[in-house]
Structure formats: structure tokens, C-alpha cells
Amino acid sequence: MSSLKEPLLPRHNTLAIGKLEEKPGLSKTAFxxxxxxxxxxxxxxxxxxxxxxxxxxxxxxxxxxxNSAVDIVIGNAIAFLIGGMPGLKQCWDPVPLKVFSSIAxxxxxxxxxxxxxxxxxxxxxxxxxxxxxxxxxxxxxxYVRGMRQTALQWNVxxxxxxxxSAFVLVGDSSEGSFQPIGLLFVVAKVFFSCLCAVLAEKHxxxxxxxxxxxxxxxxxxxxxxxxxFLTLCFDGNVREQGFWTGWDSRxxxxxxxxxxxxxxxxxxLKNLDSVLKNIGEAVAILVIYVFDxxxxxxxxxxxPVTGKPFRLPIxxxxxxxxxxxxxxxxxxxxxxxxx
Numbered sequence: 001m002s003s004l005k006e007p008l009l010p011r012h013n014t015l016a017i018g019k020l021e022e023k024p025g026l027s028k029t030a031f032x033x034x035x036x037x038x039x040x041x042x043x044x045x046x047x048x049x050x051x052x053x054x055x056x057x058x059x060x061x062x063x064x065x066x067n068s069a070v071d072i073v074i075g076n077a078i079a080f081l082i083g084g085m086p087g088l089k090q091c092w093d094p095v096p097l098k099v100f101s102s103i104a105x106x107x108x109x110x111x112x113x114x115x116x117x118x119x120x121x122x123x124x125x126x127x128x129x130x131x132x133x134x135x136x137x138x139x140x141x142x143y144v145r146g147m148r149q150t151a152l153q154w155n156v157x158x159x160x161x162x163x164x165s166a167f168v169l170v171g172d173s174s175e176g177s178f179q180p181i182g183l184l185f186v187v188a189k190v191f192f193s194c195l196c197a198v199l200a201e202k203h204x205x206x207x208x209x210x211x212x213x214x215x216x217x218x219x220x221x222x223x224x225x226x227x228x229f230l231t232l233c234f235d236g237n238v239r240e241q242g243f244w245t246g247w248d249s250r251x252x253x254x255x256x257x258x259x260x261x262x263x264x265x266x267x268x269l270k271n272l273d274s275v276l277k278n279i280g281e282a283v284a285i286l287v288i289y290v291f292d293x294x295x296x297x298x299x300x301x302x303x304p305v306t307g308k309p310f311r312l313p314i315x316x317x318x319x320x321x322x323x324x325x326x327x328x329x330x331x332x333x334x335x336x337x338x339x
Contacts, residue, residue: 032271036280039264041287044123046257047115049303050250058246059238060115061231064108067258068224074263075217082211091217096207100215101222106196108226111258112234113189120182124288128167128321129186131160131281134328136187137194144198148334156328163320170313212266250304275329282325289318 050056079087117126135157141147149157168183207215231238237245272280293315297307 029271029276032268033276033280035264035268036272036277037283037287039261040127040281040284041291043257043261044118044126044288045291046254047118048123049305050254051119052304056115056119056246057248058251059231059235059243060119061112061227061235062238062243062247063251063255063258064111064115065224065227065231065243066255067262068108068220068227070255070259071220071262072217072224074259075213075215075220078213079211079217082213087211087214090210091214093210093218096210097218097221099207100218103196103199104219104222105226106192106199107219108223108230110189110192110196111223111227112230113185113192117182117185117189120179120185122292124285124292124318125168125182126186127281127285127288128164128318129183130190131285131321131325132164132187133190133194134278134325135161136190137197140194140198150332150334153328153331153334156324156331160321160324160328163317163324167314167317167321170317216262216266278329279326282322282329285318285322289315 047056050058076088076091079091083090114126117129121129138149138153138157142149210218231243292308293310295307296303296305300306
């Protein structure tokens with residue numbers, strides 16, 4: 001969903017001819033960056049904490065269903081409080097609702113795949129593999145728009161892919177927490193997310209006048225029903241034992257985390273350009289890793305978590321991924337030569 005207001009690939013801010021863009025202050029940007037990193041870090045950690053014996057005891061996508069329902073209520077409530085009945089009607093305008101719904105279906109598949117991925121791997125591995133979105137997005141926009149990458153950018157993208165592969169083969173897999181099917185889920189999640197970004201940026205420009213809370217309400221309508229459909233189709237426990245099977249206080253926190261992740265993303269991204277956003281995603285990898293090796297054991301009496309031993313080769317591979325993502329983000333973009 002973050003792609004509704006951000007370009008698909010990192011690019012440095014440019015000023016329109018004869019027009020200056022108003023930029024947020026340093027303190028405001030720093031605060032937004034910290035919030036973004038915190039949300040991107042703690043969301044996978046919270047899902048890890050909700051596991052029992054390394055598995056998710058509840059219907060994997062049921063928190064996504066609840067998240068969509070809550071977002072619809074929040075979006076409509078804000079619309080009514082700000083705009084009254086006209087604002088509420090804007091959330092159900094059939095013209096944009098059709099467009100938003102078609103995109104929301106793909107977003108829902110992405111959320112479903114994220115929970116499937118997190119059920120078979122740890123948060124650090126998931127966040128690292130998620131960086132493959134840079135390579136997938138580069139390929140999609142090259143095919144769809146003809147937007148190319150420089151030789152430096154391609155080299156960095158390949159380096160990211162190799163570093164991710166090394167981490168998976170040598171790192172998490174050595175501890176037995178990684179399953180190969182998880183890699184397939186992450187790749188599929190990344191593909192659907194990147195496809196959503198392309199579709200959103202292409203089709204939603206005509207609806208810029210719609211407030212963000214109304215956009216969320218419209219997106220989440222189809223998102224809710226698609227998430228519920230996927231849950232009922234692919235989760236036998238939910239079909240046999242009911243929607244709330246396996247739910248406890250940790251699952252409630254997971255659902256709340258999904259809500260916070262979505263709304264905080266919307267609220268802070270207007271203060272972050274795509275460069276800081278991608279750097280924040282990379283920094284989140286380090287935060288998750290530090291939690292796993294340095295904090296988890298210290299809070300194991302309070303939270304159901306088990307720390308991981310510090311291993312220098314894994315730490316170095318994490319740093320390689322983080323630094324290559326930052327390098328790609330800051331690399332000069334390809335420019336079409338003038339005829």
C-alpha cells in the first residue's frame with residue numbers, strides 16, 4: 001500500500017522547473033524515519049512471538065481479515081467525522097471503488113503469502129528475502145515502462161540476490177528454522193507486491209483528490225473478502241474448527257500490528273522520500289537481527305521467544321545485504337539520452 005504515494009524505484013528528489021517543493025524539517029523526517037524502521041522491524045518480530053513451537057497456531061491469514069475489517073471502520077469513521085455524510089459517501093463511490101477493489105485483490109494475495117512465509121521462517125530471514133523486491137521491481141518496470149537500470153544498479157541488484165542466497169543457505173537454514181517452501185512464498189509475495197505497485201501507480205493517479213482515509217476504506221473492502229476467501233480455501237483448521245481457532249492474546253497483538261503497520265505507513269511516508277524508505281527497510285534487517293541475538297534471551301521470561309547465537313559469518317552477510325541495498329538506493333538512476 002505504501003506505493004500509492006511513492007515512486008516504484010528509489011530516485012533522488014528533483015525540483016520542478018520554476019517551482020520549489022516544500023520539504024519536511026529534519027526533526028520531522030528523523031521522527032518519521034524512526035517510526036518507519038520501528039514498524040518494519042517489530043511487525044515480523046511480533047509474528048515470530050505469536051508462534052508456538054515454531055508454528056502459527058491460528059489461521060495464518062485471519063489477522064489480515066480482522067485488519068481489513070478494522071481499517072474499513074476506521075476509514076469510514078474518519079471520513080464521517082471530517083466530512084459528514086458527503087465524506088462517508090465518498091468511501092463508497094462506485095467509480096473509484098471498482099478500481100481500488102481490483103488492486104486490493106492482489107494486495108490481499110500478497111498479505112496471505114506474507115503470513116505463509118512467516119509461518120516457516122524467522123523475521124530476519126523474511127526481511128532479508130523481502131529485499132528481492134528491488135530486483136523484481138526493476139524487471140517489471142523495465143518490461144512495462146521500458147525504464148532501465150544502469151550497469152552499476154544491475155551489478156548491485158545481482159549482489160543483493162547473491163547475498164540473500166548466501167544468508168538463506170548458510171544462515172537461517174543451518175538452524176533448521178527455514179524451509180524451502182518459504183522461499184517460494186516470499187518470491188510470490190514480492191512479485192504480487194511489485195505488481196500492485198505498478199498497477200497502483202498506473203491507475204490511481206486519476207483519484208488523487210480522494211483523501212487517504214477514504215482510499216484505505218475503499219481498498220480494504222475487497223481486501224477483506226479476498227483475505228477471507230483465501231483463508232477458507234487454504235486453511236483447513238479454520239474450515240473445520242472455526243475462524244477463531246488458535247487465537248490468544250498474542251494473535252490479537254498480531255492483528256493490531258497489521259493495523260499499525262498500514263496506518264503508520266500512510267502517515268509517515270509523506271515525510272520520507274523513496275530513498276529513505278528503502279534505507280529504512282534495510283535498517284529494519286539489522287534491528288531484527290540485533291533483537292534475535294542480543295535481546296530475545298533477556299526478555300524470554302516475559303515473552304515466548306528464544307534467542308539465537310551470534311555468528312560472525314551470518315552477521316557479515318546481514319551487513320552485506322544492508323549495505324548493498326543502501327548502495328543501490330543511492331546509486332544514480334538511468335537517464336534516457338536526448339535524441
